[in-house]
Amino acid sequence: MRSRRHHPDTGFMAAQRERLFGNSNWDKRRRVIYLVLLYCAGLVAYIVFKGQDTALNAQTVIALIALAGGVIGSYCFAAVWDDNSKRDAAVAARDMPDDDDDTPERPIPPTHLPTDRN
Secondary structure, eight states: OOOOOOTTTHHHHHHHHHHHOSSTTTHHHHHHHHHHHHHHHHHHHHHHSSSHHHHHHHHHHHHHHHHHHHHHHHHHHHHHHHHHHHHHHHHHHHHHHOOOOOOOOOOOOOOOOOOSOO
């Protein structure tokens, strides 16, 4: 019987996990990112249109814009990092030696040698 190497991203459990949780965490991450960007945009719009012209409001707008920029930069960096990690894992899985051969690791010593003597 051939031994099969278990790959965590194949088989029945992977299909169940994908069905229950989706393909990755990016749906959840994207939702959080959009909420933070909406929050920043909403506060900036409120301060610009309804707020008073004070130094505190000016600093708050600068901080919110910096937060939005940091979130966008982190999102792009994390996406590139995740893509590279997935590509490296796929290359490593492809280049792994195949354990499906039937040859033993070391030769089995013969227990009975045929002789020509009668």
